[in-house]
Amino acid sequence: MSTDTPDAPTDEAPSRAELAARVDELEEALAAATDEDDDKKMSIIATKGTLDMAYPPLILASTAAAFDYEVTVFHTFWGLDILHEERSKDLKLSSVGNPNMPVPNAVAALPGMDRVTTKMMERRIEDNDTASIKELIETSLEMGVEFQACQMTIDLMDYDEDDFYDGVTTGVGAATALQDMADADIQLLV
């Protein structure tokens, strides 16, 4: 150990009062940080508008709301059809491109097959008492989920603000979604 290390405190050492002030400051910062962590947040980006792909974001959104998460779902491109009051009642299930379908793709591609598979799925949903898309949206809204309709997609599809369910937020873009994702504990792209 070097012998020239000073043993006595120098003039630059903080005083007791300065240290106490610094402790208070840090305690306040810690309290603020802890407070923020109390709010659980989830951000979902919904990009798909087929009947099967409309369910996962809505089921997760309503369930997260039940867990007291603050939930935002940003609907963009075909995902916007989920919020469109008329179109959401008529979401389709594609019969092609899914090898789990009971018909080969060559048959599935025939005209009218999407209508057949959609009807089949709708019947199953009804028989199984699975909630409808409308029911899930209305329930989620009641529970405080914020559904956001991408403004760029509204313009692109030539939709009107009145086309969406009451309570849907319009006039938002990617920056809003990004900010929600940055603040969220869970972020999902569906």
Next chain:
Amino acid sequence: MSAEFDITETLDVKGASCPMPVVKTKSAIDDLVEGEVLEVLATDPGSMSDIDGWASGTEGVELVDQEEGDDVYRHYVRKTE
């Protein structure tokens, strides 16, 4: 059933499937006050795991009991704050 608690309200979600048993349980528990117990009747087999998971992950509620009957799953949830 040897219940050591009084049931305040009963929620019937028989027939409903995921996510409705949990979602409706949450809405019903919001209407209770601290200490009260909600009974939930469900036919969804997934409700056994789901209501347990929801109660564990949510503040202010406690799962006090679950019973698997012949056709009906019974859940008892207490509001703790």
